[in-house]
Amino acid sequence: MANDTSKPFSNKQSIDSLKTSGFDRRMSIAKTSLNIGRRWAGNSVSGMFLNKEARTARNQAFMETQANYLASELGKLKGSVVKIGQMLAIYGEHILPPEITRALQTLNDDTATLTWPTIEQTLRQLLGNKLNELDIDPVPIGTASLAQVHRATVLATGEQVVLKIQYPGVADAINSDLALFKRLLKVSNIVPQTRALDAWFEEILDLLHHEVDYEAEAATTERFYERLIDDPRYIVPKINRTYSKKRLLCMSYEPGITVVSEALQLLPHERRNAIGQAAIEIMMQEIFVWGEMQTDPNFGNYLVRVSDNEEDIDRLVLLDFGAIRQFDGNLLTIARDLLRAGYRHDQQAMSIAMKGYDFFDSMSNKVRSDIASLFLLATEPFSDPEKHINIPSECLDEQNRYIWANSKLHSRLSTTATRAMQSFEFNLPPKEFMFISRKFIGAYTFLTVLDAHTNSNSLVKPYL
Incomplete structure (x- = not known):
């Protein structure tokens, strides 16, 4: 969640409380389920006398409408229900109909804020008299499904900090919210009930409990802070343990601009x-050195500290280590071997690396070859141009750096993936691979938006 530094949400709608009680949320979701069920029944009856082609088109349009209604109703609840929807939108493309994925992608963190008296009461419960040591701006600078962020000053030192305050009750509602969400999908009949879906819900449950544990997030943030403290290209907020709790995170205030801001696009x-x-x-560091990765591809997890002096470097501010x-x-080992094979553009090495799951x-040789070709395309930006002579010429600049905006890599991958998946009875990839792939797709999008040119030799060669 980007604590965007320049625009407090003073014009946003505020609410006094969230529906975090089991009864309130059950009633809201039960009402949604009932409405969806009625719509399904009406659609089935009205489509009985249509021919197959017309019925298929009608059902597809109806699915789109149902999915959008579902997303709209979920968005009103905040809390972990919204987060569950967001996670499924990010990671569930292999198990959800495309209409559902598109609708869930509309769930965002730009929702109503909790009023300051409610937040202040929560802070008083968490900090007690320590709250008097802080001068807190009552207008939040960021909101999300599970928390909102306020700027503050430590009165004794003048230190500028931000407080990430978890909404009261959301942590306790996670298990019941997930059960309600699963029931809603089952009753609405808009998602096939499969073991793969059950496995994903178990994974999401684990992720959610991890994300609401701010003591764990504080420890993770501190690890990344120590790893990157000597690299001037990065800024990681410094955790202030004095005002951090299991449901409250206090860290240094790190100003910056969002990665989609016009000011960033105007940089040389x-x-x-x-x-x-x-x-x-x-x-590359996360995969080859640290063995842990921030898997949320949301642009809101980054800011850029633009230097006022062209001689200095611009710095990437890394936020939100909950995921x-x-x-x-x-x-x-598999991921590293795949990247090494991609760097060398070696089809045989790519096929050999695909093992252990x-x-x-279970792949036939033909399928293995098709998937290896898909991975070779996915690693095109990391390949050595001298070994990969088939990189489209428009994708390389005069210094042999990869031009992301010219690559159309995402659409080429989608086309190739569709052909590859049609060649066999598709098995769901391991969840861990989907986490990594979504992070890469997020990074690809970021680099395309930046219109960045990157050097593959400095990216992968140090780890060969």
Whole structure:
């Protein structure tokens, strides 16, 4: 959640409380389920006398309407229900109909804020008399499904901090919210009930409990702070333990602009290249060195500290370490070998690296070859141009750096993936691979928006 530094949400609607009681949320979701059920019944009856083609088109349009209604109703609840929807939108493209994924992608954090008296009462319960040591701006600078952020000053020292305040009751509502969400999908009949979906809900439950544990997030933030403190390209907020609790996170205030701001687009191209290179290099560190990754691809997890002096570097501000995933050695070995094969553009090495999971081991040679080709395309930005002579010429600049905005990589990947998946009975990839792939897709989008040019040799070669 980006604590965007310049625009407090003074014009946003405020509410006094969230519906966090089980009864209130059950009633809201039960009403939504009932309405969806009625609509399904009406659609089924009215479509009985249509031919197959017309009925298919009608059902697809109806599914779109149902999905949008579902997302709209979920958005009114805030809390973990919204977060569940957001997570499914990010990670569930392999198990959800596209209409559902698109609708859930409309769930965002730009929702009503809790009123200051409610937030102040929550802070008083968490901090007691320590609250008197802070001068807090009552207007939040950021909101999310689980928390909102306020700027503050430590009166004794003048230190500028931000407080990430978890909405009261949302942590306790996670289990019941997930059960209600599953029931809603089952009753509405808009998502097939499969073991894959159940497995994803179990994963989401674990992720949610991790995200509301701010003591764990504080420890993770401190690890990344220590790792990057000597690299001037990055800023990680410093945790203030005095005012941090399990449901409250206090950290240094780090100003910056959002990655989609016009000011960033107006920077000279070489400066944007440097920002893009820094963004992708940290992913290499996560995979090859640290073994843990921030898996949330949301642009809101980044700000850019633009230098006033062109001689200095612009810095990437890394925010929100609640979605960190730690990966086992086997998966990391596979991911590293895939990237190495991609750098060398070596189809055989790519095929050999694909092992150790049923998803890979059950493939026929033909399917393995198709998927290896897909991975080679996905790693095109990391390949050595001297070894990968088929990189489209418009994707390389005069210094052989990869031009993200010209690559159309996302659409090329989608086309190739569709062909590859049609060649066999598709098994769901391991969840861990989907976490990593979504992070890469988010990074690809970021670099495309920046119109960055990146150097593959400095990205992968140090880890060969």
